[in-house]
Amino acid sequence: MSELRDEKGELAPPQIQLVCSALYDDLIKQQSELPGQSLVITDEMYKKRDRAKGILVGYLGRVLAELDTPTEQPELAWKVLRALVSSQSYRVAYTCNQLAEILGEDRTKLIKLLEMLAKNAY
Numbered sequence: 001m002s003e004l005r006d007e008k009g010e011l012a013p014p015q016i017q018l019v020c021s022a023l024y025d026d027l028i029k030q031q032s033e034l035p036g037q038s039l040v041i042t043d044e045m046y047k048k049r050d051r052a053k054g055i056l057v058g059y060l061g062r063v064l065a066e067l068d069t070p071t072e073q074p075e076l077a078w079k080v081l082r083a084l085v086s087s088q089s090y091r092v093a094y095t096c097n098q099l100a101e102i103l104g105e106d107r108t109k110l111i112k113l114l115e116m117l118a119k120n121a122y
Helices: 013-033 043-048 051-066 072-083 096-103 107-119
Strands: none
Touching (some): 013 043, 051 072, 072 107, 096 107
């Protein structure tokens, strides 16, 4: 899971938890479909899910789809999340004002979205 490391080489526990949880769910599903198989999460299972990136993008897509929001908000949420990750896949921190300016979005609308995302964070 080296792709989850930030610029300091550290791993974010929530991301590790999401990746491991998804792989464990796959393992349990596999065990129910093919009883007797070993209970081991394999590299093949990880690659089949498109590694950590695929698992996290899938999770995020499901969370955004479940939000009870106006139709433009999931699109804005994706814009926000893309802005918070650099081209080298490092997380970047911005103030709300900076983020609104970068995205060309209304600050009030952005604050509402960020509050909603924080409230719905798992």
